[in-house]
Amino acid sequence: MTTNDSWPRPFRPRLGARLGYLLHAGLAKNRLYARLATWLERRPRAYRAFTAAERVTKQELFGCRMCGQCALPATGYTCPMTCPKQLRNGPCGGVSPTGACEVHPELTCVWVVAIERAEAAGHGADLDMLHRPIDHRMRDQSSWVNYWQGRDDDLWTATPLAGRELGLTPVGER
């Protein structure tokens, strides 16, 4: 099983957003998982097997493209890397009146889906977060391992929507 390296196409998740938030609670960072992550990183074969399992699961459920720095918990469990422009901060201005993707008019814009799902699950405020640029060196890595190791703590930051100050402060634990 290799990475899905075709050009990105909008993917409608096959897992309900609520279930995503629930599963995330079960995968939330803790000392046990951090130790598992460290253990995996010392054993290349185990790491490869673990990463392959993550890839298969997330490709099937979310169209995962293995960017290695998962945005799902902040996007209503809808992968922004399946946007043809790979926008991590919301939809482009080309969404059609029916909500279709400008590049693939037969498919719904991933951000239209993301916003619907996040709002329906009570996580609408997540969409105001600012997502930093991804690190292309992390492609094909396990985002779960990276998350447990605390490497993506600053992937997104709270937007000072009301505050209007420009300082961006890490949100910390997710």
Next chain:
Amino acid sequence: MSLREAFDAGRFAVTAEIGPPRGADPEAITRKAELLRGWVDAANVTDNQGAHVRMSSLAGSVLAMRAGVEPVMQLTCRDRNRIALQSDLISAGAVGIPNVLLLSGDHPRFGDHPDAAPVFDLDSTQLVRTARTLRDEGVLASGREIGTRPGWLVGAVENPFAPPRSFRARRLAKKVAAGAEFAQTQYVFDVEVFAAWMARLRDLGVTEGCKVLAGVGPIRSLRVMEFLRSGVPGIHVPDEVERRLRGVPADRVADEGVTMCVETIQRVAAIPGVAGVHVMAFGYERGVPGILERAGITPRPAVSMEGLGHAG
């Protein structure tokens, strides 16, 4: 007077658009600039608009400055990774381009090279943040310090009409939080939807930190109307506009389109928080002064190219 001065003075700002030519003729920019000079505070110089290869917005901006029109250099994420984007931003600062407008860009699929690689290394919000950090803190996205800092104003765009509409004000709020100081919108043909979006921006406090220019333009033929409706992603032409344009004799469609543009300018100017208009008149630059004059917008004070450049 520059765009920055217009914003600082709280004067109704006017920008227009100069599309660079497909070819190396500098006169193509100069001709358009001369039609606009004295009527606009600045003119956008587009970046391979619609993913069609043109003279670069950087070169076009320099030519516009030489012709006495302050440029707003457009820069899209479509064709450049973060190295090239930051390089072009620094270059724009070095040659004294006073404004940049940062966008995602149309996908190459719709351009004259659909076989090209879409880059999209950063998104527009990330590019805005990168630009502000570059200018205000003098550091690259890598954290590395630069020497002399550029001095341009940072602009962004938003389309108030595209779904999900409830998110469109928040999306601009994100860009403003990232550092956008002014914003231009997609064509406003539906003033009511635009006014509701502006109200939401005011509620979010966005208009306090960001000057919003409403995008306007004349629809001068039924063919253009059809093109805008179906050929350009993200443009909303309401039925009312179609009724009016179809309701006049064929030889009066152009006049009616211009009249509607004038009315739109007057209506958006009355909406609280609107800092100006951005007139997009593809190929009808000669008509821009007339549209502005009819809308009651007076010519701009003489443009001074002095003092443009580094912010230190």
